[in-house]
Amino acid sequence: MRPTIEFLDERTLERILSEAIDILCKIGVEIHNKPVLEMLADHGADIRLDNYRATFTEDIINKALTLAPSSFKLYDSLGNEAVDLSEENVNFTPGSAAINVLDYESDKIRKPTTADYIRYAKLMTRLDHIASQSTAFIPADVEAKISDSYRLFLSLLYCRKPVVTGAFTIEAFEIMKNLQLAVRGSEKELKAKPLTIFSCCPTSPVKWSDVTSQNVVDCARYGIPVEYIAMPLAGFMSPVTLIGTLVQHTAETLSGLAISQLTNPGTSVLYGGSPAIFDVRYETTPMGAIETQMLDCAYNEIGKYLDLPTQAYIGLSDAKLLDAQAGLETGIGATLAALSGINNISGPGMLDFESCISLEKLVLDNQICGMTKRLIKGMEPKEDFPMIERMEELLHEQHLLISDHTMKYLNEEHFMPSQTIDRANRARYEEEGGLTLKQRAHKEAEEYLAEYEKPGLSEDVVKELIRLMEEEAKKYGMDKLPDREE
Amino acid sequence: MEIFNQIAESLQKGDHEKVAILTRKALDDKIAVQQILDDGLIAGMNVVGEDFKHHRIFLPSVLLAARAMYAGMDLLKPLMIKEDVRTIGKVVIGTIKGDLHDIGKNLVGIMLKGAGFEVIDLGNDVPPEKFVQTAKDDNADAIGLSALLTTTMTGMKDVIDLMKSEDIYGKVKVIIGGAPVSREFAEQIGADFYAFDGMNAVETLKAYVKDR
Numbered sequence: 001m002r003p004t005i006e007f008l009d010e011r012t013l014e015r016i017l018s019e020a021i022d023i024l025c026k027i028g029v030e031i032h033n034k035p036v037l038e039m040l041a042d043h044g045a046d047i048r049l050d051n052y053r054a055t056f057t058e059d060i061i062n063k064a065l066t067l068a069p070s071s072f073k074l075y076d077s078l079g080n081e082a083v084d085l086s087e088e089n090v091n092f093t094p095g096s097a098a099i100n101v102l103d104y105e106s107d108k109i110r111k112p113t114t115a116d117y118i119r120y121a122k123l124m125t126r127l128d129h130i131a132s133q134s135t136a137f138i139p140a141d142v143e144a145k146i147s148d149s150y151r152l153f154l155s156l157l158y159c160r161k162p163v164v165t166g167a168f169t170i171e172a173f174e175i176m177k178n179l180q181l182a183v184r185g186s187e188k189e190l191k192a193k194p195l196t197i198f199s200c201c202p203t204s205p206v207k208w209s210d211v212t213s214q215n216v217v218d219c220a221r222y223g224i225p226v227e228y229i230a231m232p233l234a235g236f237m238s239p240v241t242l243i244g245t246l247v248q249h250t251a252e253t254l255s256g257l258a259i260s261q262l263t264n265p266g267t268s269v270l271y272g273g274s275p276a277i278f279d280v281r282y283e284t285t286p287m288g289a290i291e292t293q294m295l296d297c298a299y300n301e302i303g304k305y306l307d308l309p310t311q312a313y314i315g316l317s318d319a320k321l322l323d324a325q326a327g328l329e330t331g332i333g334a335t336l337a338a339l340s341g342i343n344n345i346s347g348p349g350m351l352d353f354e355s356c357i358s359l360e361k362l363v364l365d366n367q368i369c370g371m372t373k374r375l376i377k378g379m380e381p382k383e384d385f386p387m388i389e390r391m392e393e394l395l396h397e398q399h400l401l402i403s404d405h406t407m408k409y410l411n412e413e414h415f416m417p418s419q420t421i422d423r424a425n426r427a428r429y430e431e432e433g434g435l436t437l438k439q440r441a442h443k444e445a446e447e448y449l450a451e452y453e454k455p456g457l458s459e460d461v462v463k464e465l466i467r468l469m470e471e472e473a474k475k476y477g478m479d480k481l482p483d484r485e486e
Numbered sequence: 487m488e489i490f491n492q493i494a495e496s497l498q499k500g501d502h503e504k505v506a507i508l509t510r511k512a513l514d515d516k517i518a519v520q521q522i523l524d525d526g527l528i529a530g531m532n533v534v535g536e537d538f539k540h541h542r543i544f545l546p547s548v549l550l551a552a553r554a555m556y557a558g559m560d561l562l563k564p565l566m567i568k569e570d571v572r573t574i575g576k577v578v579i580g581t582i583k584g585d586l587h588d589i590g591k592n593l594v595g596i597m598l599k600g601a602g603f604e605v606i607d608l609g610n611d612v613p614p615e616k617f618v619q620t621a622k623d624d625n626a627d628a629i630g631l632s633a634l635l636t637t638t639m640t641g642m643k644d645v646i647d648l649m650k651s652e653d654i655y656g657k658v659k660v661i662i663g664g665a666p667v668s669r670e671f672a673e674q675i676g677a678d679f680y681a682f683d684g685m686n687a688v689e690t691l692k693a694y695v696k697d698r
C-alpha cells in the first residue's frame with residue numbers, strides 16, 4: 001500500500017474552490033496586459049482597461065478546467081522520455097534561480113560564475129533521484145540582461161535532463177525558446193516533446209504583471225508547459241489562516257490557468273505555487289516553515305481534485321549552511337510532498353529563502369529524494385505468505401543473506417543510500433577519515449564530476465546553441481561569452 | 487512631562503484613538519509641535535523599534551503603533567508647515583525598473599513612515615529619471631532603492647549615475663536593499679547605505695539624520 005497524507009476533507013476543499021471562483025467572478029483579477037484582457041473579454045469576461053481589471057465568469061473557469069490536460073511528460077535533450085507528470089507520480093527538480101552559491105571552502109555565499117554553473121549541470125547528470133534539472137542559479141559573470149537565458153544555454157550544453165526554468169523579462173522568452181528549437185529541430189517537435197517548464201508568477205493579491213502574463217501567453221503559443229507560482233504570504237499579502245491563503249492561492253492559480261487555456265486550448269500546465277507564511281519577527285518568507293509545507297500539500301490536493309498535474313516549492317530550507325536545520329526542513333518537506341503525491345517537487349539544493357544553492361546540499365538532497373521515493377513505494381507482501389517455509393530456511397541456514405528471496409528483493413525493498421549518508425560503525429567511520437556530512441557530499445560530487453560524460457548532442461546542435469547565445473550576448477554589448485572548460 | 491509618556495505609551499499599545507485625543511490635548515495645552523513630535527510620538531516609536539528588535543513584540547504590533555503615530559501626525563501636520571517644523575527626514579523610495587517585487591520595499595516604506603519619516607513611494611518598475619526628478623522636486627533627504635533580481639540590481643547604478651550628472655549625488659543620500667544586494671555592492675556602486683530589513687533601514691536613516 002502506498003502511504004499518503006491529506007489535509008483537506010472534501011467539504012472544505014469544495015468550499016475553498018467556490019470561494020476562489022467567487023473572488024474571480026466578483027472582484028476579478030488585475031492583469032497589466034491589454035491583449036490578455038481583450039482575449040478574456042472575447043470569452044465573456046467583463047474587463048476594464050483603465051484599471052486593468054477582468055471579472056471572470058464561471059464559464060471561463062470551467063472551460064479552462066475542461067481544456068487543461070491532466071498529465072504530460074517531459075523529454076530530455078535527446079528526445080527520451082524523462083519525467084512523467086501524471087497521477088500521483090513524484091519527481092524532484094532542484095530549487096531554481098538562486099542569487100548566490102554557497103562556497104564549499106569558505107562556507108560563505110558568493111555570486112555564481114559560469115564555472116559554478118557548469119559544475120552544477122555536470123553534477124545533475126549523476127543525481128539519479130532528481131529527474132530534471134532546473135536553471136538553479138544566475139551566473140553573474142555575464143551581462144545581467146542575458147543571465148536568465150544564459151543559464152538555460154549552459155544547462156542544455158552540459159546536461160541532458162529536461163529543464164525547469166523561467167524568463168525574467170518579456171524579451172528573454174524569444175532566445176529561451178530559440179535555444180529549445182535548436183535542440184528539438186522544429187516547433188512541432190518541441191510541442192510533441194516538451195523540454196522545459198517555465199515558472200510564471202502571478203502577484204498576490206490576484207494580479208498579473210505584463211511580464212509574467214506575457215510569459216504565460218508566449219509559452220502557451222509554443223506549447224511550452226507552464227507552472228503557475230502564486231506566492232500569497234499568509235498574514236501579509238493573504239489571510240493569516242492557512243485556509244484563507246489557500247482560497248487566494250486557488251483564485252490566483254485558476255486565473256493563470258484561464259490565460260493559458262484560452263490562448264492555446266490543451267496546453268500543458270502544472271498547478272503549482274510557492275505560498276508561504278510571513279515571519280512577523282524577521283520580515284521573511286520561510287520556505288521551511290511547517291505551515292508553508294502544509295499549504296503546499298493542501299493546494300496539491302486542490303490541483304488533484306481538479307484533475308491537474310501539480311508542482312510545489314517544497315523540500316528546501318532557510319538555513320544558511322548545510323547544517324541540521326537544512327536537513328530537517330528539507331527532509332520533512334520532501335517527505336510530506338512525496339506522501340502528498342506532488343508531481344514536480346522544486347527544492348533540492350536550495351537554502352536561505354530560495355536565494356542560495358549549495359552543490360553539497362544538492363548531493364545530500366538527492367539522497368533525501370531517493371528515500372522519500374522509497375517511502376511512497378510503501379510495503380506489500382512479496383512471497384511473504386505463508387512464512388513457514390522461509391522461517392525454516394532461516395533456522396536451517398542460520399541466516400538469509402544469500403537466500404534466493406533476499407537476492408530477488410534486496411534492491412527493491414532496501415534503498416541503498418550513497419556514502420554521503422553515514423551508516424558505518426564508528427571505527428570504520430573514523431578509518432574512512434571521519435568526514436563531516438559536508439565533506440562526504442563534496443567527495444561524492446567530486447567523484448561524479450571526474451566521471452562526467454557529455455549529454456551527446458550532435459555537433460550541429462551544439463554549434464547552433466553557441467551561435468544563438470553569442471548573438472544574444474552581442475545584442476547586449478558582450479562580444480565574448482566567458483570561457484567554458486570542457 | 488506626563489503627557490509625553492501618555493502619548494508614547496498609547497502609541498506602544500497601538501491605540502490610535504487615544505494618541506489622537508492626547509495629541510489634541512497637548513496642542514490645546516499649547517505645547518510646541520516639535521516637542522509633541524519628538525518627545526511623544528517619535529520617543530514612543532523608538533521604544534517600539536527596540537521591542538521589535540529584541541522580539542518582545544512582532545511586526546503587526548509595530549504597524550499598529552505606526553498607525554497610532556500617523557493619527558497623531560495627521561493633527562500635527564497642518565501646524566508643522568506653519569511653525570516650520572521638519573519631519574526627521576524625507577525619503578523617496580521605489581523598486582528599480584524591470585523589477586516587480588515590491589513587498590519588501592512597501593514594508594520599508596511603512597516602517598520609515600512609522601518612525602517619523604516622510605515617505606514618497608514611487609511603486610515598482612521605476613525608471614531612474616523618476617527617482618531623481620522626485621528627489622529634486624520634493625527636496626528629499628534620501629532615495630531608497632529596492633531590487634530583488636540579479637538582472638535589475640545593476641539598475642541602481644543607473645540611478646546613481648543620473649544623480650551625479652544632475653548634481654544631487656552626495657546631497658541626497660542613497661540607501662539600497664533587497665535580496666541580491668549587499669553592503670559590498672552598495673560600496674561598489676557608490677550608494678551611501680545598505681539595509682537588510684525594514685527595521686535596519688529605520689536605524690540606518692535615523693542615525694544619518696541625527697549626525698547630520
Ligand code: B12
Nearest residue numbers: 097166283586587588589590630632635636663664683684
Ligand atoms: C515574493 C516573491 C515574488 C513575488 C513578488 C510579489 C511582490 N509584490 O513583490 C512574485 C511571486 C510575484 C515574484 C515574481 C518573480 N520572482 Co520572485 N521572489 C519572491 C521571494 C520568494 C520573496 C521576496 C519577498 O517579498 N520577501 C519578503 C520581503 C519582506 O523581503 P525582501 O523583499 O527581501 O525585503 C526586505 C529586505 O530585502 C530589505 N529591502 C528590500 N527592499 C529595500 C529597499 C530599501 C531602500 C531598503 C533600505 C531595504 C530594502 O528590507 C525588506 C523588508 O525586510 C524572493 C526570494 C528571496 N529570497 O527574496 C523571490 C525571488 C527574488 N524571485 C525571483 C524570480 C526569478 C522571480 C520572477 C522573475 C519569476 C518568474 N519567472 O516569473 C518574477 C519577477 C518578474 C519581474 N520582472 O520582476 C528570484 C530572483 C532570482 C535572481 N537571481 O534574480 C528569487 C530569489 C526566488 C528564486 N530563487 O526564484 N517573486
